[in-house]
Amino acid sequence: MDEIVALAKRRGFIFQSSEIYGGIAGFWDYGPLGAVLKRNVKNAWWRDTVELRDDVVAFDSSIVMHPSGWEASGHVAAFHDVMVDCKTCKHRFRYDHLEDRTHCPDCGSSRSFTEPRNFNLMLKTAIGPMEDTSALAYLRPETAQGIFVNFKNLYHTARTRPPFGIAQIGKSFRNEITPGNFTYRSREFEQAELEYFVPDDGKDMEAFAAWVERRKAWYAAYGIRSERLRFYELRPEERPHYAKAGVDVEYAFPWGWGELESIAHRGTYDLEAHMRLSGKDLRFFDEATKKHETPLLIESSAGVDRTALTFLVDAYERERSVDPNGKQTERIVLRFHPSIAPVQAAVFSLARNKPELVERATAIEQGLRPHLRTQYDEGNIGQLYRRQDEVGTPFCVTVDYETLDDATVTVRERDSMRQERVAADGLQRYLEERT
Numbered sequence: 001m002d003e004i005v006a007l008a009k010r011r012g013f014i015f016q017s018s019e020i021y022g023g024i025a026g027f028w029d030y031g032p033l034g035a036v037l038k039r040n041v042k043n044a045w046w047r048d049t050v051e052l053r054d055d056v057v058a059f060d061s062s063i064v065m066h067p068s069g070w071e072a073s074g075h076v077a078a079f080h081d082v083m084v085d086c087k088t089c090k091h092r093f094r095y096d097h098l099e100d101r102t103h104c105p106d107c108g109s110s111r112s113f114t115e116p117r118n119f120n121l122m123l124k125t126a127i128g129p130m131e132d133t134s135a136l137a138y139l140r141p142e143t144a145q146g147i148f149v150n151f152k153n154l155y156h157t158a159r160t161r162p163p164f165g166i167a168q169i170g171k172s173f174r175n176e177i178t179p180g181n182f183t184y185r186s187r188e189f190e191q192a193e194l195e196y197f198v199p200d201d202g203k204d205m206e207a208f209a210a211w212v213e214r215r216k217a218w219y220a221a222y223g224i225r226s227e228r229l230r231f232y233e234l235r236p237e238e239r240p241h242y243a244k245a246g247v248d249v250e251y252a253f254p255w256g257w258g259e260l261e262s263i264a265h266r267g268t269y270d271l272e273a274h275m276r277l278s279g280k281d282l283r284f285f286d287e288a289t290k291k292h293e294t295p296l297l298i299e300s301s302a303g304v305d306r307t308a309l310t311f312l313v314d315a316y317e318r319e320r321s322v323d324p325n326g327k328q329t330e331r332i333v334l335r336f337h338p339s340i341a342p343v344q345a346a347v348f349s350l351a352r353n354k355p356e357l358v359e360r361a362t363a364i365e366q367g368l369r370p371h372l373r374t375q376y377d378e379g380n381i382g383q384l385y386r387r388q389d390e391v392g393t394p395f396c397v398t399v400d401y402e403t404l405d406d407a408t409v410t411v412r413e414r415d416s417m418r419q420e421r422v423a424a425d426g427l428q429r430y431l432e433e434r435t
Contacts, residue, residue, distance in 0.1 A: 003316070003318070008312065012033045026176055028182075028183050036342035038190075044339060045192045045302065045304075048218055057158045057165070058167060059150070059166050064138070064140070065145060070145070071277060073145050081118075081119055081121060083117060086107060086113060087109075091104070091106045093105070122141050122175065123175050139172075139173035142172050148270045148282075149278075151166075152281075162198050162284060169304065172189055183306070189303060190305055191304060192303075195298075196297070197297055198295060198298060199286060200295070205244070205265070212263055227252075229249070233247050240269075243265060243269075247264075248261070249261035258306070259306075261303070261307075262301050262302075263300045271297070275294075311340055315392055333415075342373065342392065343388070344395065345373075345396070346393045347398075348397065348398045350399060350401070357400070357401070360399050360404070361399035364399060368428055372435060385417075392414070393414060394414050410422075
């Protein structure tokens with residue numbers, strides 16, 4: 001994991017937030033390549049969840065909601081972790097993360113912990129000029145509640161009825177006691193959530209199973225290794241009391257299995273909670289039964305930052321080989337799926353001091369740019385290949401002296417390192433077919 005974190009900083013994927021001031025725990029900034037990687041992950045999720053379906057509508061709710069919404073959802077009363085402090089070193093820990101609850105993992109002191117106490121995870125803010133209780137509000141700890149309170153607005157304006165889904169991607173905030181494992185556990189993060197509402201007609205478990213299978217297919221389609229991914233079915237005692245079924249999508253990180261996504265059958269719990277506190281009717285009229293009904297809910301909630309980290313970890317490989325002269329060589333490569341890779345094709349000039357080569361290479365890169373994510377670079381060809389391997393670029397295109405004679409270029413494929421001569425006027429089609 002240390003190698004991956006170092007690579008992420010060196011190549012411009014992820015930086016510690018406010019690093020020049022010593023950093024701030026639980027907050028991260030995405031660099032030039034990381035921002036594109038994260039955007040690609042969101043686009044892939046959005047494409048599959050919204051754009052390719054006719055039964056899901058888009059939504060984007062505000063980060064700050066009326067505080068009563070968080071009372072209805074149970075976050076004010078019950079959204080907490082249990083923490084303890086070491087009396088010796090003064091370090092703070094989540095109680096459930098301590099493997100040995102008699103010794104401090106940082107200073108080794110024995111039986112030095114304070115009594116466990118609850119710690120609410122919501123970040124507070126104030127609305128307006130007065131910072132008193134009347135101005136209290138929260139940064140949302142999840143995006144789902146914005147969907148629930150808008151349910152009636154959404155199904156009316158979308159002119160639809162269950163079964164249908166509402167999807168959104170957005171920032172959430174949780175005041176984690178002990179953020180850690182790079183971007184896996186952060187205090188500011190993005191979620192990709194689908195709330196799929198179905199009528200209570202006996203087909204709800206079919207809808208739940210169908211979404212589980214769709215999510216399995218999504219991870220497989222983008223190349224996540226199956227042996228590192230599992231869909232863990234929660235036992236009844238592991239689920240909330242209102243949940244009829246639940247599956248956690250987990251990945252085998254270097255530190256162990258970690259949750260990426262939760263798929264849950266939440267029944268009518270969420271809408272009914274908001275109806276009770278608000279006094280507003282959020283039911284829909286079922287034409288079949290001629291009654292107002294509260295739909296059942298199938299929820300998929302995925303962490304965007306965790307998923308982006310998964311792609312980064314899963315793609316990372318330190319590859320060792322022996323060249324024809326018997327010398328051992330090593331390269332670091334990110335084997336991103338071409339749709340996820342921040343750069344899909346890099347274009348080089350074999351010699352930076354030859355204007356005719358540089359002009360031809362830059363023209364080729366600019367011609368590809370409207371169709372693919374491209375980058376132009378110059379330098380030693382071996383170093384250029386290694387640099388692009390480290391950022392996961394699937395294809396490198398080199399303009400050389402032969403290009404000036406026959407209008408062909410060398411295309412080198414990342415994983416196999418195989419090289420092929422391709423006609424420059426057919427390069428776009430060649431790359432698009434392979435990405």
